[in-house]
Amino acid sequence: MKIQLKKYDVLASTNETAAKAACQGADEGTIIVATRQEGGHGRMQRVWNSPKGGLWFTIVLRPKIDPMYVPQVTLLMGVAVAQGLRRLYSTDKISIKWPNDILWDGRKVCGILSEMQLDANGDIDHTIVGVGVNVAFSSTYFPEAVRPTAAVLSEVSGKSFTCEDVLQAILTEFEPIYEAWQREGSEAMLKRWCSLNCTLGKYVNVKDNDEIIFQGTAVSIDEEGALKVKSLEGKIRSYNFGEISIR
Ligand code: BTN
Numbered sequence: 311m312k313i314q315l316k317k318y319d320v321l322a323s324t325n326e327t328a329a330k331a332a333c334q335g336a337d338e339g340t341i342i343v344a345t346r347q348e349g350g351h352g353r354m355q356r357v358w359n360s361p362k363g364g365l366w367f368t369i370v371l372r373p374k375i376d377p378m379y380v381p382q383v384t385l386l387m388g389v390a391v392a393q394g395l396r397r398l399y400s401t402d403k404i405s406i407k408w409p410n411d412i413l414w415d416g417r418k419v420c421g422i423l424s425e426m427q428l429d430a431n432g433d434i435d436h437t438i439v440g441v442g443v444n445v446a447f448s449s450t451y452f453p454e455a456v457r458p459t460a461a462v463l464s465e466v467s468g469k470s471f472t473c474e475d476v477l478q479a480i481l482t483e484f485e486p487i488y489e490a491w492q493r494e495g496s497e498a499m500l501k502r503w504c505s506l507n508c509t510l511g512k513y514v515n516v517k518d519n520d521e522i523i524f525q526g527t528a529v530s531i532d533e534e535g536a537l538k539v540k541s542l543e544g545k546i547r548s549y550n551f552g553e554i555s556i557r
Contacts, residue, residue, distance in 0.1 A: 311339040311485055318342065321366075322349035325423060325440040328368035332427065332436040338372040343477070350442065352421050353410070353553065354519060363447030363464075365473040368440040369484075373492055377426070377434050381535040381550060382496055384410050384424045385503050387439050390487055391420055392506045394479035395443075399467050405508035408528065408537050408554060412443075413508065417461035419444050441480070445473050496533060503531070514539060514554040516547075528554070 314337065321327050321344040328342045344367075347360035360366045371383065388406045395404045395412065403415045412420035420443040429435040446464035449457060464470050491499050504510065509528045516524040516539055526541035536550035 311488065312337065313339045313341060313481060313485075315341050315343060318344045319346075320344060321347055323347050323351055323440075324366050324368040325351070325425065325438060328370055328438045328440070329425060329427070332370045332438055336370050338370060338436075340370040341367055343367040343473075351423070352442075353423060358421065358442055359451055359453070360442060361447050361451045363445060363473075365441070365443040365445050365476050367477060368438050371437050371439060371488070373434060373437065373488075375434070375492060377428060377432065378534055379496065380426045380434060380437055381409075381424075382491070382499070382533075383437055383439055384422050385531070385535050386487055386491055386499050387422050387424070387441060387484065388412060389499060389502045389506060390484035391422070391441060391443070391480050393483045393502075394476070394481075395419070395463070397483075398471060398475060398479040399463065399469055401467065403466075404506075406503065406506045407556065408507065408509040408531065409535060414461050414463065414466050416508075417459055417466070419461050419463050419466070443473075443476055443480075445476050446470060500531065500533075509537070509554065509556065512556045514556055516549055516554050518551065524549075 324342040324344050346362045347366050350358035350360035352358040391412050392404050392406050405413050410422040411418050423440040426437040427435045444462040449462045452460050514528050515522045526539040529538045529540050531537055536548045538548050540546045
């Protein structure tokens with residue numbers, strides 16, 4: 311993959327700029343990076359605080375695979391981010407919470423938001439993967455409600471890597487995993503995801519728009535990236551949407 315970095319000072323959202331670029335034919339490997347975002351967003355239309363000092367980027371991908379497997383791109387980027395951060399910060403405190411949160415000792419330091427666009431034949435035109443990493447800014451930037459569950463890498467690690475260092479660490483992991491995933495399928499990537507995750511085996515609340523819709527033990531993830539949860543009564547449900555809180 312040829313990486314083409316396009317750097318901006320301020321953007322509303324790197325996902326929006328990347329989506330526009332992709333619709334206008336931007337190549338796979340185009341990366342939109344912004345020093346800060348004024349309209350950064352997360353899952354469930356939540357505001358994503360994006361001050362200077364964080365890494366805010368979106369990559370354009372054009373994978374040649376069955377669209378049903380595209381949700382795996384989020385898992386794949388999660389593996390790349392988790393491995394990149396573990397290596398750069400020399401720590402095993404980083405884990406992945408299904409589907410897309412990267413945690414340091416249980417507190418979120420990175421979120422991932424993917425969007426897919428199909429063409430008229432139902433094939434993948436492109437997918438964009440947005441990544442936000444809290445690299446080095448004061449955690450007072452977080453609204454009070456998220457302070458207990460969010461963290462900034464410089465504060466929790468005591469190490470002052472730059473956003474460029476973190477981007478490089480993520481891309482170094484991402485490229486080989488992405489190429490192998492397209493060539494050989496998902497088995498190896500899902501195995502790595504399982505070894506880095508902190509969700510499987512835990513009792514979880516499954517939430518849709520902040521409302522608890524199911525409770526049980528997270529048992530496995532399937533080929534499409536859906537989480538299988540087993541309730542105390544033995545009912546099993548699979549979720550490829552929503553989010554969880556770990557109890
Ligand atoms: C989440 O955990 O809810 C996902 C957060 C994704 C944030 C990143 S920052 C770069 C890109 N641009 C956006 O507006 N969102 C993603």
